[in-house]
Amino acid sequence: MKKRFLATVMAAGLVLGMTACGGSQTQTTIAAAATTEAKTEAGSSAGTEAASNGTQGASTWKPTTTVSIVVPAGAGGNTDLSARVFAEYAKKMTGADFIVVNANGAAGSVAANQVRSAAPDGHTFLYGHNLVNVANIAGVTDYNYTAFKLGPTFALDPAQQFYANPEKYKTLDEFIQAAKAAPGQLKACTEVGGYTYYELLAFEKAAGIDLDLVDVGSNSDKIAAMLSGQADLMPGAYINCKDYLEAGQFVCLGAPTEERYDLIFDIPTLKEQGVDLVYPDCEFSFYFPKETPDDVISWYDELVKKMTEEPEVQDAIAKVEMMPDYLSSADSEKNDEKIYNTIKQIADELAK
Secondary structure (H helix, E strand, C coil): CCCCCCCCCCCCCCCCCCCCCCCCCCCCEEEECCCCHHHHHHHHHHHHHHHHHCCCCCCCCCCCCCEEEEECCCCCCHHHHHHHHHHHHHHHHHCCCEEEEECCCHHHHHHHHHHHCCCCCCCEEEEECCHHHHHHHCCCCCCCHHHEEEEEEEEEECCCEEEECCCCCCCHHHHHHHHHHCCCCCEEEECCCCHHHHHHHHHHHHHCCCCEEEECCCHHHHHHHHHCCCCCEEEECHHHHHHHHHCCCCEEEEECCCCCCHHHCCCCECHHHCCCCCCCCEEEEEEEECCCCHHHHHHHHHHHHHHHCCHHHHHHHHHCCCEEEEECHHHHHHHHHHHHHHHHHHHHHHCC
């Protein structure tokens, strides 16, 4: 399979109310998770009680200053919104302050480098999915998940689904037949070297088609390209596409998941439709500086486990169209290794 690096600029004369998984901001912004005064007071009380009851397990560590959650994305997408859910309930449960730091750019490496150079004291960590591994595979960085100390996993977003214009294609089979009839002509929007780029390469191989992979930038740019008719296909997160799906502006052709998730239960998998492709889900984990003590990791393990068991937190995660997904730090590391190897295998096929 030939590797293509297309950098086509696509006009986006549309104002979108929904930002991307990665957002379109390029500057670093700092914003505290929004809570009311009453919630803050309740959180402090809950935190005091939690500390006195020893709900943080055997760990003796606890935050002594504000914790920075560094997000490799702009405000408003699923990475940012789920990080804010964690920040809000971490405050309520522990009494400590947590802020979300948006540091978008360079395939997530801006945020990753910020965390790698931070003090390994538990007060700074990277929050996100797959970007550390994908950036390495794409050659943007010379490090992957092993450059960090893995913390727990907090939430899951199913592998990005495939969306198309319903006026052109109503089913996956219709799209595949059209792609076979016009090799290399149907445009699929992506970010070259990013998560969706390798997803589309895997889709091409599984479906036996050849697409024109066009780099349009952020997810909000992808949506603009789709709505303006300049693109035929878009991998997207459900939170970013739900409104367009309900409005009849998008049709979902399928999800590259092993089975249907409750979150997107009405969307068929690709496997159900005869395309044998299962792509890694977006599992949102904590990445700490490499020398972070085990005691710190244990504290976060216990906190995230307890948090994801709370019905109120589960509801809050559901409201941002995601699912709670606790994995211990050890299991998160194993999962990252699996994801890294899966995407690297797809990339290695390009060199053949």
